[in-house]
């Protein structure tokens with residue numbers, strides 16, 4: 001069966017088509033600037049990438065072009081071959097603890113949860129509705145970034161605010177990147193050869209989160225009600241004293257949306273270094289001796305170490321630490337800093353093995369108390385697996 005993994009943003013549509021259950025990628029691509037001047041798309045087929053400029057009014061038009069490409073490249077002979085379409089949805093609240101088949105009630109719930117993910121959930125709904133029109137016979141599913149974290153115990157997902165804030169307004173920790181944490185945890189268990197494991201998974205990309213996973217189930221994660229919690233990120237501050245918000249509103253006369261913008265778009269690597277939100281630029285700055293870049297990286301690494309230490313205690317030990325996503329897979333400096341920062345619990349890096357980008361491998365020394373691995377993430381294949389299972 002052919003299954004399409006889809007990730008819709010407000011002006012973008014990323015896709016990857018699989019032959020399932022073989023998990024073979026048949027074609028992939030990305031539509032960008034949908035509804036904006038200068039729209040274009042890229043398609044990757046048989047290792048070759050093509051870029052085409054074309055006016056894209058809306059997501060439905062993007063899906064229609066996608067169909068034409070599937071036919072032109074002979075990925076399918078007719079649309080009936082596409083058995084399932086899995087849509088990534090950022091926020092599933094506490095309604096969804098697994099992937100589900102789309103129906104009107106599911107769409108209504110995703111819409112209701114838009115208050116918690118105002119940029120992402122409405123875009124996913126646009127994508128789902130467009131796909132339903134263009135692929136009426138395929139099973140449509142929704143795969144939630146939050147679902148994997150629904151197994152957290154309440155002492156980990158509740159904030160110490162008045163309890164009715166949780167009951168009335170659903171204020172609690174939801175986490176994010178769940179599909180990625182789940183994928184690398186499954187892979188880590190395969191590497192370790194067993195399922196009863198204690199894992200700490202570090203998804204560190206532009207957005208970044210860490211999870212504590214026991215026997216395949218998430219027991220804690222660093223992102224919160226929104227993604228701006230926990231780690232220092234490209235341009236997000238992560239954990240701060242919450243009262244800083246009201247203090248700055250008072251001192252600087254910021255509005256709520258202004259302070260939110262500062263914390264989400266102007267903080268993290270960018271805010272501290274003043275140079276960039278991209279870890280490659282920070283590393284170039286460090287090479288050039290830029291003090292602020294050195295400080296930004298030190299703070300960034302320290303926060304990761306703090307969380308790993310905390311989850312190590314919570315899990316009662318740890319069988320493997322996993323690095324994934326853009327920074328985790330590619331930044332030798334961040335990984336090395338984190339492993340060195342954990343020396344007190346016996347973690348030891350293998351600097352030579354760590355000298356690698358984007359490949360699955362063990363990067364800790366043979367006598368490290370905890371083995372540390374790079375496992376490149378693959379959220380798309382997780383979407384395809386769940387969708388295939390439901391479409392059968």
Ligand code: AMP
Nearest residue numbers: 205206207278279280325326327330331
């Ligand atoms: P992601 O959000 O997972 O796509 O990760 C994006 C981030 O990964 C970028 O902002 C970079 O900071 C980081 N990144 C990607 N490639 C490299 C690299 N070769 N070296 C260091 N950092 C990288």
